[in-house]
Amino acid sequence: MLTTRGHIIDGAGYAKSLRDRLAEHVSSLQEVSGKTPCLVVVIVGEDPASQIYVKNKGEQTQAIGMESRTLRLPDTTSEAELLRLVDELNRDPVVNGILVQLPLPAHMSSLKVIDAINPDKDVDGFHVTNAGRLAVGLDGIVPCTPLGSLMLLKDAAEKFGDTLRGKNAVIVGRSNIVGKPMAQLLLAQDCTVTIAHSRTQNLAEVCRSADILVAAVGRAHFIKGDWVKDSAYVIDVGINRIQVETPEGSKSKVVGDVDFEAAKANALAITPVPKGVGPMTIACLLNNTIKAFCLQNGLAIPDGV
Incomplete structure (x- = not known):
């Protein structure tokens, strides 16, 4: 079991393992x-x-x-x-x-x-229709980025011998694509969920209350390191391009919504940007396509899909 802080959640590695499993499912479904x-x-x-x-x-x-x-x-x-x-x-x-x-x-x-x-x-x-199914707890097709984020969270918790159940989750961002479906998924895991956003009063304090902090606000380094609670799980959904000065001149760099270097000192586990949530989005799109195929053809949905 892992015990140190600042564990990097390997979204790229998990996405590859998911794609490998999905390839096996595709082969089996073709045979059937x-x-x-x-x-x-x-x-x-x-x-x-x-x-x-x-x-x-x-x-x-x-x-x-x-x-x-x-x-x-x-x-x-x-x-x-x-x-x-x-x-x-x-x-x-x-x-x-x-x-x-x-x-x-x-x-x-x-x-x-x-x-x-x-x-x-x-x-x-x-x-x-799929948003409604998710909201009332019926089986449907879940948006790819929240689904991938949940997979990474559950995998990280398991590595620490932990569970998501009962944890206080804060989602910064209220979009229909990430924030709202992420809240529904975490509620289904028995988390207590707060949806915050850029206009939330005392946002830093709200974030510091989170055992699970999901950043999906679309602003580079918006979440500061000291907003992260000791030993929290941090999922950074943001993909932002900024200009940074290097000895070779100004260059474009992709960063998340979280100040990664500062936050990982407090976080138990954190996704990097890039190679964190991003690769999971496409992997979960493939996952959803297989699920849709099974539902349309009256086939059993493979385990883990």
Whole structure:
């Protein structure tokens, strides 16, 4: 059992082990059903970050033996055209998972497009039906980043011979994509949950009360080291680019919402940025696609999915 503080939670390593398990599930499901799970990713426009995400999703989908399709649309595509494409994918029995890459161009409504996706194919877990299922404790598809964060938390706690049950959890960030579903997942683990945000009064004190601190506010180094309670678990969801000065000049660097070096002195376990929660997001997308495939084909969902 681990006993020291500042343990680094290896999200990249856990994601690889999850992908390896999922590849075994895909092989088994192919033998049982004669079918291959299929994920379709739709991207509209040329956003550079989205292009990288979509490329990685496609490569990792294929790497575990699933079918990957990427549909690239110009940013001149109308909202009506995108909605027609989503409807076609909903009706295609070969397609098990649909992901429309966000952000969309300004002339499109993300809410309208997400609402058009069949909830049973909504592998992002963003549809209001899946949000409702999570809120009332029914089985559904859970957003990938919160699901991956929970997996890392449970794994870290097990390594310390610990449990999440009864712990005080504080989530900084109230988005529909991370903050709110993360709260529901931790409530289901019997945690006492507070959702805080940038306008919470006495935010530092609220954070210091947390046995589990999840930072998802989208601001570089927003959570200071002395906001972290002694021996807390810290999950940093933030991905922020900042400029840092080096002997070679100014360079771009990816950092989280937590001041990592200061916080790890107090934290029992903490995710780094990068190689923390990020790799888990795509791994959980693959996980969700397999779950959707099983539900659509009347197959037993493999253990751990």
